[in-house]
Amino acid sequence: MSRLIGVGVGPGDPELVTVKGVNALRAADVVVVPVMAAPDGKDGGEPGRAEATVLHYVSADNVVRVVFALNERSDRARREAAWDAAGGRVAELLREHGTVAFATIGDPNVYSTFTYLAQTIGELVPGVVVETVPGITAMQDLASRSGAVLTEGTEPLTLVPVTAGSRVLKEALAGPGTVVAYKFGRQAAEVAQALRESGRLEDAVWGASLGMPEETVRPAAGLGDEPLPYLSTLIAPPRRDGGRGGKL
Structure with a gap:
């Protein structure tokens, strides 16, 4: 059974990740971190807050960077295409590994990228179990x-x-x-x-x-x-x- 877990990793201070959050990150087969897209739509290269926090607790070998349209507000079509691509990539990881944690700054249920990802994955991976671990806002x-x-x-x-x-x-x-x-x-x-x-x-x-x-x-x-x-x-x-x- 595939499991997608949204883990809140706080605003940026790695000491503000909960014990449950750290355990969820370490227990996952893969930890996905969102990165902003460059103008060409590819990985912008710069690590985000979620990634920087996760790397305090998880080996870089278990972290997968996935491009999300975090900075796209004017071009709806481009944003939707980026979301579809990101959802497709995470769906592939779920089919391959089983349990995928998605690290999000703050809390996964408060203005989080995870909300949109979970909706997309629910359509792409029937039967997937979606869970969240709350984080400091x-x-x-x-x-x-x-x-x-x-x-x-x-x-x-x-x-x-x-x-x-x-x-x-x-x-x-x-x-x-x-x-x-x-x-x-x-x-x-x-x-x-x-x-x-x-x-x-x-x-x-x-x-x-x-x-x-x-x-x-x-x-x-x-x-x-x-x-x-x-x-x-x-x-x-x-x-x-x-x-x-x-x-x-």
Whole structure:
């Protein structure tokens, strides 16, 4: 029986992979890591965060790089063709080896490439068993590194991808509770303006490349007009003036 296991390997710090995640990676016959495509559609060469993390625990001989259209947003046909090719390659590995782990940054059920891969594999490999191993998310890591508290008492938590547009972020900031924004780097100026308009700029914090040598964790008040790394994360807590336990 073929098994496809999506393993969350965290935001970039290899120490944030769970014991269960490490065991799943080591037990798999093959570990697939996604890599971005070069302009010609082939392997771009640069190792991604997932691959760099996996190599702390698994021999390179057991790791297979598969090109995914991670950076293709404008050409739908090209993106679909790349997804079909990636799915076909993983299907081949499943038929050949039986158990394939797919390493994904963060958590495999939160804005993950694994979701789309699992859908494709379900069509290509009838009867395949799909499993996931949860991973530490960027918002959890940023909260830890910055000292930001994600939720208290009855506060809700809203997670939005800014790739959906700044309007989605503005609507979330107008509501209660903490707002977390993913993938906002290319729209940093718009995000900063939305924070000012909502009165949330002062307590907000952003981070990028968490757990890596080039890590950045800074107050959102310093956001300017220059774009940031694409995978930047923002935490915008609500105003908390009720004292300890004030929102229970």
